[in-house]
Amino acid sequence: MARRSETADASGPRAATIRDVATRAGVSVATVSRVLTGNYPVAAATRTKVLRAVRDLDYVVNAHARALAGNRSKTIAVLLSNLTSPFYNRVASGVEQQAMAEDRLCMVSTTGGDPEREVKLVETLREQSVDAVVLVGGAIDTPDYREHMARLARLLDSAGSRLVVCGRPSPGENLPVTVVEYDNAGGAFAATSHLLSLGHRRILFLGGDPANTTMRDRLGGYRRAIAAYGLDEDPGLVVTDAQLPNLAYAEVKKRLAAGPPDFTAVFAWDDHVAARALVALREAGVAVPDDVSVIGYNDEHEAQDVFPALTTVSIPHMELGREAVRLALHREGPAAPNQHVMLGTHIVLRDSVRPRINA
Known part of the structure; x- marks a missing residue:
């Protein structure tokens, strides 16, 4: 031959x-x-x-020559804030799986959470004629952010590519962008409502900057549940500088050092924060869930391994990534209107929550 x-x-x-x-x-x-x-x-x-x-x-x-000739490079690019977060890794795995099923390569890069680097990477990827650029995770929602996203969406669209935002809201109306979200606020509402239904009335929220789209929605769901139960929010129970596990640990330690806990439950914005809150409570001799209940968010693998096993909100990580690729590749023309899909969340019941005694 x-x-x-x-x-x-x-x-x-x-x-x-x-x-x-x-x-x-x-x-x-x-x-x-x-x-x-x-x-x-x-x-x-x-x-x-x-x-x-x-x-x-x-x-x-020759894929490069084909791209120069105006054809697609058969590549899906996924941009992550970092490579260490299980959330990003699991969504990226979904992107990779669907890209392979669609006979595409998957290219992964990190932004370090820097909006300017995100913009530069997208501009570079546009020149490479990638089929789609998938941005994963929350963002700081500002007028500048929306302006940048609108410009990038139009740049990619003009090159026959597609901008996909995955795990964050749409950057604006009437943009050629694909949005794949999960019910972030709904999950927080469900988690807080679960605690309230068990008699908890003083629920400590451990989170971060509400300007971040992920944080904003989770805090919004928490507040909506409290209002739905006819309660007044106590601003002293809302912590917006505990987005990192070590900060959450320090916050809980500080509160417990001042006396007995003034809360009966903790809603942590993610499982890593919840895990460090568990450590701080245990070190102070506060029993979980007998004295204080704790609920997290994301349903990371380690949520099953901490003690007690963590009740949390489950996100369809892999499906987010798969749906991002499916929608980007199968649409009605490059100038298709804004595609928007919202996936559901649900509570996973484990051992870190119990009814409030003498509620």
């Missing part, structure tokens, strides 16, 4: 070109291109001849 050696010269084997494939198949270069890109109907017999020539010559499509 003929292989690349047929196109060898004195300097060694030469990689087959699209012209070599056309010659062997007895068709034009344009016909070979149509078969390989699949963007134009070709007779079945002709397609078979071309594919046989590609196999015989071990022809490999």
Whole structure:
């Protein structure tokens, strides 16, 4: 069987070109291109001849040259704030799985949470003719952020690509952007309502900057549940500088050092914060869940391993990533209107919550 050696010269084997494939198949270069890109109907017999020539010559499509010619690079790019967070990793795994199912490569890069780096990366990826750019996780919602996202969405759309925001709200109306969210606020509402239904009235919220879209929605769900029960919110129970586990640990330690807990339950904005709150409570001799109940968010793997096992809100991490790719690749034209999908969340009941005694 003929292989690349047929196109060898004195300097060694030469990689087959699209012209070599056309010659062997007895068709034009344009016909070979149509078969390989699949963007134009070709007779079945002709397609078979071309594919046989590609196999015989071990022809490999030059993806970069194809991108320069205006075709897609068959690549999905996913931008994460970091590579250490299980949340980002699990969503990215969903992106990768669906990209593979769609015969695409998956390219992963990190922004370090820097909006300017995010913008630069998207601009670079546009030049590479990627099929879609998936931005994962929350963002600080400001007018500048919305302006940047609108510009990036239009830039990618003009290049035949697609901006996908995954796990954050839409940056604006009437933009060529795909939005894949989960019911963030609804999950927080359900978690807080669960505690309230068990008799807890003083629930400590451990979170971070409400300007962050993820934090804003979780705090909003917490407040909505308290209002739904006809209660007045105690501002002293809302902590917005405990977004990191060590900060949450220090906050709980400080409160307990001042005397017996002035709360009967903790709603932590994520499971890592909840885990450190558990440690601070245990070190102070406060029993969980007998004295204080604790509920987290995200349903990370370690939520099952802490003691007591953590009640938490489950997010469809993998499905977020898969849906982001499916929607981006299967839409009605590059100028399709804003696509928006909201996935559900649910509470996973474990051992860190119990009814309030003498409620």
